[in-house]
Amino acid sequence: MDIDDLFHSPVGRIAAFSQMQLHLYRHDIGLQDYFEPLQLDTLTSPRVSSRDRRASNRLIAWAIHGADKFSQFRPRRKIKTDVLFCPSPYFSRKTETRFLIRTLLGLAQTDAKILCLLPAGAPCRDELDAQLAAAGRSGQVAFLDPAKPLYPMEARLRSIAARMRGRSVFEETVRILEPLGLSPGQEVKAGFERIAYFVDAWERLAPWVEFDAVVARSNWHALCSPVCRTGQQRSKPVIIFQQGVIGTTLDVPVAASKYVAFGPTSASLMARVNQRFFQAAGMPEPPVEYVSGGCLFDTVIALPDQFAHQTLLMVDVPNGPGDFHGTDSQARALLQLAERLLASDLPLRRLVIRPHPYWNNLDLEACQCLVREHWTRCELSHPAWSLEDDLRRSSVVVGIFSGVLTVAAACGLPTIFLQTEQGFTTADLACFSPHQTLLPDAAFCEIGKILTDRHAYAEARFEALRNAREYYANGTNLDLSATFFERLLRVESVSNRPPNHLQ
DSSP states (O other): OOOTEEETTTSSSSHHHHHHHHHHHHHHHGGGGGGGHHOOOOOOOOOOOOOOOOOHHHHHHHHHHHHHHHHHTTOOOOOOEEEEEEEEEEEOHHHHHHHHHHHHHHHHHOOOOOEOOTTTOTTTTHHHHHHHHTTTTGGEEEETTTTOSSSHHHHHHHHHHHHHHHHHHHHHHHHHHGGGTOOBGGGGHHHHHHHHHHHHHHHGGGGGGEEEEEESSSSSHHHTHHHHHHHHHTTOOEEEOOOOSSOOOTOOSOEEEEEEEESHHHHHHHHHHHHHHHHHHTTOOOOEEEEEEOOSSSSSOOOOGGGGEEEEEESSSSTTTOOGGOOOOOOHHHHHHHHHHHOHHHHHHHHEEESSSSSSSSOOHHHHHHHHHTTTTTEEOTTTTOOHHHHHTOOEEEEEHHHHHHHHHTTTOOEEEEOOTTOOOOOOGGGTTTTSOHHHHHHHHHHHHHHHHHHHHHHHHHHHHHHHHHTTTTSSBBBHHHHHHHHHOOOOOOOOOOOOOOO
């Protein structure tokens, strides 16, 4: 699949991953469920060979047979619902939890009956119950954990069955990819076992659930992927949402009839990537409607001119474990830019470094060294500070490619996307080029000018707002209202039409 003009990774990870996707999907479309752990392969650990196969087919068969026997005791009562809602099964990000709650409330306002697939013990459950009750919508929503067994022995057997299934799928993946020189690393196997648990749970439940439409967070999360495929197989409307800045091919093939993107830039990119995937696979491309909605989960706020703060907010450093997307060199360039700015005589009162809130295993040592050396003017943002808090106290924002930058631009802050020679790039951010996408020397000069010249600050602010209006539909937040979902849930003929704004 040709993606050179859409994504570039200095270590070739995205190109290798897209080839893995293509070959696995051709072999079995169900292998799309396992694209997420493959995408996180660092390519630095030892490659797995088919000679390493250890799983026992007899053990796999015994575990699955035992789990099936115990599953027969589960009441075979059909569950009928209007909308099957499948959020992301992970709850470590407050913004994602907020998006989940807003989505469920918006769906409920359509008067639809909803079955929400929510893991038992999800930390947002109490808040969901309270918000639904306050809106008078509690009776419309039922919650169900597909992975929750009825009996302790069933739990044990299903866990074994899922683990064996994950290992079996991993071995099959190695067998398919090894002749092509694309074998995954050993570290990926644990991800396959985790995914298999969700896939197995849904496949046992699916025959007993009838629904008219699926609304899912994306088409690649552990539980969302098999649920979306079931919706497609039953010819039901399947609606998914853009996960974040599109930095890889993980989102394709699009397993949905409607894809809600941030804006026309992202919608157009997804349409191109999906088309190229199916062309390369030699398969007909299912029809997808690409909808330009707006900012989904972070909040776009109208910030005033904040020139007087003379504070720089730096994001994407460190970017993530395992040289995520091959951006290590760009993260180092960010730190070097920070050192250069702090050592200069620019009127920089404060430099705030905001680590990514999702990763819990970031190596912050380089950032901490910078803070220790410049403790009067440099700090690490505390986890208690929300993104909105950090944006409100900043004059300028700089980073590599995260959604924080696109949101900052939409809020009216001068924003710089740091680039390096042959560094990571994504066509999703093309609308921020060339004036906001800069090499280190140009970024240093631009930040210096913005911090010292109020006219230059106003121009940079205007540029950020203009480009953000192209990135996010109308430059605003997505309105997750009843009207929005009624429009999306409407059953109509869908073709691969150019991206359109939500009316």
